[in-house]
Amino acid sequence: MKKFSIKRGDEVEVIRGKDRGKRGKVRKLLAKEGKVVVEGINIMKKATRPSRRYPQGGIVDIETPLDISKVLLLCPRCNRGVRIGRRVLEDGTKTRYCKKCGEIVEKM
Numbered sequence: 001m002k003k004f005s006i007k008r009g010d011e012v013e014v015i016r017g018k019d020r021g022k023r024g025k026v027r028k029l030l031a032k033e034g035k036v037v038v039e040g041i042n043i044m045k046k047a048t049r050p051s052r053r054y055p056q057g058g059i060v061d062i063e064t065p066l067d068i069s070k071v072l073l074l075c076p077r078c079n080r081g082v083r084i085g086r087r088v089l090e091d092g093t094k095t096r097y098c099k100k101c102g103e104i105v106e107k108m
């Protein structure tokens with residue numbers, strides 16, 4: 001399976017499409033499809049019948065998956081979506097870092 005630089009729980013910025021510039025947290029990574037579901041991004045209105053979750057039925061907002069190539073991990077120092085690299089530190093700690101400023105975004 002292909003390795004993605006984005007993981008569930010990441011803070012990302014959308015770089016393409018109608019939600020360009022918006023930010024949110026990755027709720028789900030659909031590795032097989034190469035897609036992500038991001039909080040508040042790619043919202044579609046969907047008509048639903050009344051259910052336990054939506055007792056009134058009607059129109060609900062659904063977050064739909066978008067292509068993983070449309071989002072970049074947010075670097076706290078650059079304060080924007082950036083390309084991410086991987087690096088293993090001398091002590092063996094695996095990290096993901098911002099290719100722009102070198103900031104370590106995450107230690108794994």
Ligand SMILES: [Zn+2]
Nearest residue numbers: 075078098101
């Ligand atoms: Zn950075």
